[in-house]
Amino acid sequence: MDAIVGLLDGPRANRAFLLRSILTPPWSLRIQDEAPLAIAAMVRGEAWVLADDGTHVRLGAGDVAVIRGPAPYTVADDPATPPHIVIHPDQHCTDLAGNSLAASMDLGVRTWGDSLDGPTVILTGAYLLEGEVSQRLLRALPPHLVVRRDSWDSPLVGLLASEITRDEPGQEAVLDRLLDLLLIAVLRVWFARAGQTAPAWYRAHDDPVVGPALRYLQGHPAHPWTVASLSAKVGVSRATLARRFTDLVGESPMAFLTGWRLDLAADLLREPTATVDAVARKVGYGSGFALSAAFRRVRGISPRDHRVAPAAR
Numbered sequence: 001m002d003a004i005v006g007l008l009d010g011p012r013a014n015r016a017f018l019l020r021s022i023l024t025p026p027w028s029l030r031i032q033d034e035a036p037l038a039i040a041a042m043v044r045g046e047a048w049v050l051a052d053d054g055t056h057v058r059l060g061a062g063d064v065a066v067i068r069g070p071a072p073y074t075v076a077d078d079p080a081t082p083p084h085i086v087i088h089p090d091q092h093c094t095d096l097a098g099n100s101l102a103a104s105m106d107l108g109v110r111t112w113g114d115s116l117d118g119p120t121v122i123l124t125g126a127y128l129l130e131g132e133v134s135q136r137l138l139r140a141l142p143p144h145l146v147v148r149r150d151s152w153d154s155p156l157v158g159l160l161a162s163e164i165t166r167d168e169p170g171q172e173a174v175l176d177r178l179l180d181l182l183l184i185a186v187l188r189v190w191f192a193r194a195g196q197t198a199p200a201w202y203r204a205h206d207d208p209v210v211g212p213a214l215r216y217l218q219g220h221p222a223h224p225w226t227v228a229s230l231s232a233k234v235g236v237s238r239a240t241l242a243r244r245f246t247d248l249v250g251e252s253p254m255a256f257l258t259g260w261r262l263d264l265a266a267d268l269l270r271e272p273t274a275t276v277d278a279v280a281r282k283v284g285y286g287s288g289f290a291l292s293a294a295f296r297r298v299r300g301i302s303p304r305d306h307r308v309a310p311a312a313r
Contacts, residue, residue, distance in 0.1 A: 017091050017126040018175050020164050022113035025120070028076035030083035033091060035126040036138060038067045039183055040075070041157045045120030049144055050074040062149025064157065064186050068141045077120065091126070109165045123160055125179040136263045137187075140199045145190050152189045156182045201256070204248035209236055213245060217257050221264060222284040227253055257284075262298055265291060269307040276303045 017035070020043075031038075040049070041064045049057045049065055051073050059065055067073060074083055085101060086094050093101045093112075105112050160178050163171070191198055204210040213234050217225065230253055231241040245253045261283040268279045280291035288303070295303045 016176055016179050017124075017128055018110055018164055018179060019091075019124050020111045020161070021120075021122045021124060022107060022111065022116055022118040023077070023120045023122070024114050024118040025077040026081045027114070027120070028074060028081040028083045028085070030072065030074050030086045032072035032089075033087050033126065033128075034070040034089050035128050036069045037141075037183075038069065038124065038126040039179070039186070040065045040067065040125075041123040041160065041182070043121040043123060043157070043161050045122075046077070047120065047122060048076050048079050050076060050079055051143060053143075055143070057144060057146055059146065060149065062157065063146055064182070065144055065146045066141065066183065066186055066190075067144045068138060071143070073144075075122075090128075109167045111165060121161075123157070123164060125160075125182070135266060136260070140202070141187075142197065145186075147186045147189050151193070152185075154185050156185055200248060200250045204245075207244070207248055209234055209241060210245050210248050213241060213253060214249075214256075217253065218260060221257070221261050222282060224284070225254070225257055258294065258298065261285070262295060265295065265303065266299070266306060269303055274307070276307075279303070 023045075040047075040059065042059045042061050044061055046061070047059045049059065049067065052071065056079050057065065076083070084096060086096065088094065093105070095101060105114065107113055107116055156178065160175075160182060163174060163178060166174075191202055194202075201214060205214060213230055216223075216230060216233055227238045227242055231238045234241060236244075242252060245256070249256055251259075264283045265279050268274050268282060269276070276288035276291060280286070280288045283291070285291040285294065292302050292304075295301070295306070299306070
């Protein structure tokens with residue numbers, strides 16, 4: 001497995017929120033839906049993503065932004081435009097007084113705004129539950145990132161724009177997969193160009209020793225790895241692997257493997273038919289008891305409690 005494949009395999013939209021917004025300046029939306037991850041693609045016009053820490057990012061036509069939640073933020077036509085619409089959890093939309101705008105701004109199938117002729121068109125997708133996006137992915141991302149139109153060549157924004165207003169059998173599944181594909185494509189571009197801001201394990205991917213070791217660990221988490229067996233596969237001494245891996249990744253090979261196994265387990269436990277024993281075997285633990293002990297030690301909660309707890313907003 002490629003060192004990044006396991007990370008990007010995480011997005012699994014399931015009836016995700018998807019909307020085409022058509023707006024006329026001045027406009028400003030206060031986003032406090034607590035979604036763990038959102039993606040915004042500019043089809044026409046421009047917008048600003050305004051973080052509460054004062055960071056401002058402009059989006060032009062063709063640009064795509066990925067925004068990590070659940071902290072609130074603002075999207076507006078101009079940084080000086082004050083919010084007048086609030087997006088709440090469950091995508092409930094109100095004015096500042098709390099009055100619902102769902103009916104008054106409905107423009108048709110998955111389309112919302114003030115006029116079909118508005119100069120600004122934004123496609124928005126949101127992963128509403130943490131179980132749809134792996135925690136390892138969320139931890140790897142900055143609060144927001146942008147891929148500019150002229151920095152990549154992909155038909156996905158246009159394809160999503162053409163599909164988002166269709167109302168046909170199976171359309172929700174089509175849109176979920178398109179959202180996943182768009183997110184993965186954007187992140188692949190961003191990770192490739194992030195340089196020193198990319199996670200240490202990603203930067204280590206090209207190292208001739210640590211890169212293969214990462215691929216072995218991520219591709220075969222159920223294997224009973226030891227530093228000795230891993231170093232033998234890579235073709236270096238245990239001391240060399242341990243030192244180089246720790247220097248580049250920031251943790252030892254076995255610590256990385258434990259974290260990777262538990263991240264996989266956390267995602268798998270969200271699946272309705274999964275059992276603790278089955279998940280344990282899939283991620284490299286000999287029994288549900290062994291997984292439970294490691295899960296509780298690292299995450300402070302048992303696998304059973306994790307799987308029945310509502311996924312965080």
